[in-house]
Amino acid sequence: MAIRCLFSARKNLNCVGRLQLFLSNDCSAVIGLYSTAAKQWGTGDDCHGDDTTDDSSHAGTNVRLLEMRASKLEEQVRELTSFCRDLVEVADLLKQTTGNLQGEEVQRLAQVKDRLQGVFTKHGLEKMSPVGAKYDPYQHEIVCHTPAEGEEPGTVAVVKQDGYKLHGRTIRHAQVGIAVMTQEQD
Template identity: 45%
Template sequence: MASVASRWARLARSPLCRWTRGPSATFSTAAQRSTGDECSSDDPPSPDEPGHSLALRNLQHRAVKLEAEVRDLTERYQRALADSETVRRRTQKFVEDAKLFGIQSFCRDLVEVADILEKASDSIAGEATPGDQKSALEKVSEGLALLEAKLQSVFAKHGLQKMAPIGGKYDPYDHEIICHVPAEGVQPGTVTLVTQDGYKLHGRTIRHAQVGVAVESQE
């Protein structure tokens, strides 16, 4: 019995047993560590594995979806730019119109003054009185004529102009028919008489001219 125990003791102390235990333990530990690394690895599957084709299809689907979203956002952005440009142009047009036509009511009131001055000038110039009275009236007439010319120049400075429709064609946007006159030597529809002058502010009619229009005589 003692000989068997001593024999096992010598075997355990032998180099062969130490070599077998050392490398085996080392290899076993390295194998476990390698196996654990492989199990915890995040590397994607190889192209030959079934999981790779599924992941590729998912990526392609996401890419198509993102492209569609990008196109939709691009179209919305372009529409928003177009709408903002339209709003900007309209706002700019409103501002310009406000600058040009802000004095429209003022000009309409001044037109009445111009009518009075013109009528007074015509009535004084038509009077024929002898002596100094005639000379005074002539001076008054000249002063009123100068005043009327000055007033018309102020109108023109601010874009207000008097129409001159006589001899032209009737235009319902500029003229208001007051009467019809026989077409003697003129074409029907021609303006031959003006009872009240019309005015335009920067090309826009603010008061229609009251006119008489030539028509064919009914016999």
């Protein structure tokens, strides 16, 4: 008999709980009590129950894909940098050849040289003009030292070979002579 009383009290409490939800105007809670679909969804029986393991495997796959893309981009940058270095050597050769010729050939080669510089500028390849600038090991390569006559020691006094940057990144260091103080200047 005591067990029947407990079951009946439990049923009554369940009904009171449902009535309280209905009176609180929380429709989603009331629908959830009477809907088997809502009960099934709430128990984790939906079709995406194993998303946590799939997400980690997808993340690993995405990381590998990104690493492959990054390595391909790095390879393309190396190839482009190598191509620009070779093209800069052609520009240097053109500059030397222009200095040795006279007459109409000089004008033609000067036009070619100017056009080549225009293409360089268009694509972000720029010549460095370091004369008078402070020595920077990331942009300059010291090939000689010169006495600092009227120049501050440690600055670039002479440029032996022009340096170039591609979109701000040095692809060829400028070969420079640095001004140094001599014992006579002390």
